Amino acid sequence: MTTPLIEVVHLRKAFGRHRVLKGIDMSIEAGSSVVMFGPNGAGKTTFLRILSTLSKPTSGTVRVSGVDIKNNPEGIRQYLGLVSHAPLLYDDLTAYENLRFYARLYDLDAPHDRIRELLERVGLWHRRHDLVRTFSRGMVQRMAIARALLHNPPILLLDEPDTGLDPQAAEMMTDLLREIGGSERTIIMTTHHLERGLELADRVVMLVGGLIVFDAPASDIAYDQLRPLYDQYVGEGAVT
Amino acid sequence: MKRYLSVVWAVLWKDLRIELRSKDIFTSMAVFAVLAVMIFNFAFELRVPDKTVVIPGVLWVTITFSGVLGLGRAFISEKDRGSIAGLLLAPVDRSAIYFGKMLASLIFILVVEAFLLPLMVIFFNTNFISLPLILLLFLGTLGFAAVGTIFSGLAVNTRTREILLPVLLFPVMLPVLMAGIRATIGFMEGDALADMMKWFNLIIFFDILYIVVAYLTFDYVVEE
Numbered sequence: 001m002t003t004p005l006i007e008v009v010h011l012r013k014a015f016g017r018h019r020v021l022k023g024i025d026m027s028i029e030a031g032s033s034v035v036m037f038g039p040n041g042a043g044k045t046t047f048l049r050i051l052s053t054l055s056k057p058t059s060g061t062v063r064v065s066g067v068d069i070k071n072n073p074e075g076i077r078q079y080l081g082l083v084s085h086a087p088l089l090y091d092d093l094t095a096y097e098n099l100r101f102y103a104r105l106y107d108l109d110a111p112h113d114r115i116r117e118l119l120e121r122v123g124l125w126h127r128r129h130d131l132v133r134t135f136s137r138g139m140v141q142r143m144a145i146a147r148a149l150l151h152n153p154p155i156l157l158l159d160e161p162d163t164g165l166d167p168q169a170a171e172m173m174t175d176l177l178r179e180i181g182g183s184e185r186t187i188i189m190t191t192h193h194l195e196r197g198l199e200l201a202d203r204v205v206m207l208v209g210g211l212i213v214f215d216a217p218a219s220d221i222a223y224d225q226l227r228p229l230y231d232q233y234v235g236e237g238a239v240t
Numbered sequence: 241m242k243r244y245l246s247v248v249w250a251v252l253w254k255d256l257r258i259e260l261r262s263k264d265i266f267t268s269m270a271v272f273a274v275l276a277v278m279i280f281n282f283a284f285e286l287r288v289p290d291k292t293v294v295i296p297g298v299l300w301v302t303i304t305f306s307g308v309l310g311l312g313r314a315f316i317s318e319k320d321r322g323s324i325a326g327l328l329l330a331p332v333d334r335s336a337i338y339f340g341k342m343l344a345s346l347i348f349i350l351v352v353e354a355f356l357l358p359l360m361v362i363f364f365n366t367n368f369i370s371l372p373l374i375l376l377l378f379l380g381t382l383g384f385a386a387v388g389t390i391f392s393g394l395a396v397n398t399r400t401r402e403i404l405l406p407v408l409l410f411p412v413m414l415p416v417l418m419a420g421i422r423a424t425i426g427f428m429e430g431d432a433l434a435d436m437m438k439w440f441n442l443i444i445f446f447d448i449l450y451i452v453v454a455y456l457t458f459d460y461v462v463e464e
Contacts, residue, residue, distance in 0.1 A: 054325055056463065077331040086322025088329075090254065092261040104250035105330035107243060131261075147326070 003066060005030040005155070005186055006051070011060035013046050020046045022210035024060070030154070033187040035201035035218070037194060039234045043210040044190035045084075048159045051188065052082045064155070078106075081148035084159040087140045088147060091133035095124055095143055098132060099150060106151040118146040122176065138169025145176060156180070158189035162196060174199060194230060195223050208233050247332045251340020252347075255314075259348065264317075265310045269352045273306040274359065281363045291364045296424035299360060300417055303353060303381070308406050310348045311388035314341050315396040324396075328462060338389060338458040345392075346385035353377055372436065373427050379443045380420040386450040387412050393461045412450075419443050 004027035011024040020043045028034055038044050049055040051062060053073040062069045069076045082088070089098045096115060103111035119125040122142040132140060141161060148156060158177070162170045174196050177187070191197040198204065198218060204226065206214035213233050221229070259265055280298040284291070318324035327337050357377075361367050388409055395404040423439035 052329060054328055074331050074333070077329055080329065082325070082329055084322070084325065086325065088323050088326030089321075090258055090323055091321065092258040093254065097257065101250055101254045102326065102330070104246060105327070105332055107246070 004028055005065060006188075007061075007063040007066075008051075009061045009063075011047070011050065011062065012058045013043070013050060013055070014058045020210050021050075021057075024207075024210075024212060026205070026212065026215075028186060028188065030186055031184060033189070033200055033202045034205060035197040035203070036188065036190045036205045036207055037192070037197060037230060038190070038207035042207045044207055045159050047207065048082070048084075048157045048188065048190060052080055052157050053077055054082075078151065079154050081151070081153035081156045082159070083141070083144045083148045083156070083161045085163050087132075087144035089132050089140065089143055092131060094129050094131055095119060095135075096128040098143065099147060102147055102150050108151060114150060118149055121179075122146045136169070137164050138166065138172065141165060141169070141173060142176065145173070145180070149180060154184065155186045155188070158187065158191075160190055160192065162191060162193055170196065194226055198223055198226055206230065206233055244333060244336050247330075247336035248340045248343070251327070251337050252343045255341060255344035256347065259344070265313045265348050266351060268313075269306045269310045269348065270355055272309055273302050273352055273356045276302040276305060277356065277360055277363055291366055292368065292428045295360065295364055295366065295368055295428065296421045298364075299356075299424060300380070300421050302356060303349065303377070304384070304410070304413065304417060306352055306356075307345075307349045307381070307384055307388065308409065310352070311345055311385070311392045311409070312395075312402060312405050314345050314389055314392045316392070316401065319396045324462070334459045334462065335455045338393070338454060341393075342385050342389040342454070345389050346382060349381050349385060350378070353381065368424075368428050370427060372433055373424060376420060376423050376427075376436075376440065376443070379440065379447060380416050383416045383443060383447040383450050384413060386447060386454055390450075390454040390458060390461060393458065416443050416446050419446075 006028040008024050008026040011021055012019070013021040024047065036044050036047070046055065050057050053069055053076055056070065064076050064079060067076065093101065099115040099118065100111060103115060108114055116125060119128055122145060124139060124142060124146070127135070127139070132143060135143065145161070162173055165173060170193070177200055187200070189197065189200065201218040204214070204216055204218050204221060205212055214229065277298065280294070280302070284294045315324065318327065328334065357369050361369060391405055391408045395401040395408065398404050419439040419442040423436050426436050426439070
């Protein structure tokens with residue numbers, strides 16, 4: 001039996017009296033794509049923030065490659081990339097300057113080549129000298145993916161990366177995520193879009209009220225089955 | 241150490257580059273400083289026979305209030321854009337981020353001071369600028385930026401962040417402010433530099449204290 005890349009044990013998080021995560025247990029294998037569904041307030045973002053070391057759990061443990069993230073958060077961050085609702089980019093820097101800045105933070109050896117490779121991959125090399133403030137929402141999200149992949153992290157965390165995108169831009173993003181996934185990279189993504197999420201997933205998890213209520217391989221469930229199941233757990237009309 | 245300095249430089253470069261493009265911080269600080277000096281000038285004009293009595297207070301108070309505007313923006317803009325998460329996600333010693341942002345704030349305030357000093361000479365019709373005064377201002381501003389940046393990072397996660405920053409900052413800054421004003425009075429009255437050393441030493445002591453405390457606590461300050 002292989003050791004899981006990420007192990008989450010009895011993870012709890014509370015903000016004051018409000019308990020957001022009520023005890024999450026989960027093991028994630030290297031190279032898998034886990035898609036997490038759940039209504040607003042289910043704890044998806046909090047879960048990813050803890051995994052990304054941006055937030056500390058109230059109790060419980062998260063281990064990456066067997067290392068407790070609270071013991072070596074700085075070291076763990078090297079292995080993580082995060083794409084969230086906020087692009088984590090600077091509007092008053094150009095696309096190239098943004099990535100150059102992050103390349104310095106991640107101490108990349110050949111930043112120019114890597115930036116070029118990524119901007120070409122997300123189709124924005126020709127806009128590299130334009131300020132990010134001039135980009136559309138879809139372009140900004142593609143830039144956010146380029147930023148998250150800059151240091152080639154083996155773990156990519158995606159927190160509703162399709163929020164606010166029009167269908168065409170969302171489709172483009174799905175293609176991009178499919179392309180950057182593969183067996184080398186572990187992806188954990190949250191989304192409200194069942195069909196798109198299922199398309200990218202190896203494994204489907206539903207988080208409701210801070211607890212995992214459903215966890216199964218994506219191959220075991222079709223969209224037609226997933227939707228009524230989701231409605232059952234979350235409530236009618238809660239999904240796209 | 242090289243890696244640490246590279247991160248400090250990257251954060252500093254980023255903040256300066258953004259400010260050169262947007263001019264948000266400098267404009268608000270400079271406009272405030274001009275207005276403050278004008279108001280002080282008119283307020284004291286009829287009542288104070290010797291303007292040199294009020295210049296030290298006006299100078300330091302104007303720097304303090306306009307500086308708060310700039311320091312407030314240091315983390316608020318990162319928080320509002322959500323980009324602070326990008327900084328905190330980086331596999332770096334977070335104190336390097338603090339020093340990058342602190343140096344950027346220091347430069348912004350020094351630029352405003354460079355603009356403010358000649359303006360005050362014109363308004364108050366007294367040339368009080370000297371090399372020791374410039375050194376004194378630099379040291380005072382260093383302490384101000386050091387403690388202001390850490391409080392800006394602390395205040396940014398609260399709902400009353402605009403109010404909280406000056407409420408936290410001013411009492412802590414009081415020793416530097418008092419020493420700065422007393423030393424400036426001494427310079428304007430022609431006291432010897434040796435007599436001023438106690439004020440310089442006091443400011444240097446607080447500068448070191450602020451920087452060390454900020455270095456040790458920044459990681460906790462920006463934790464959620």
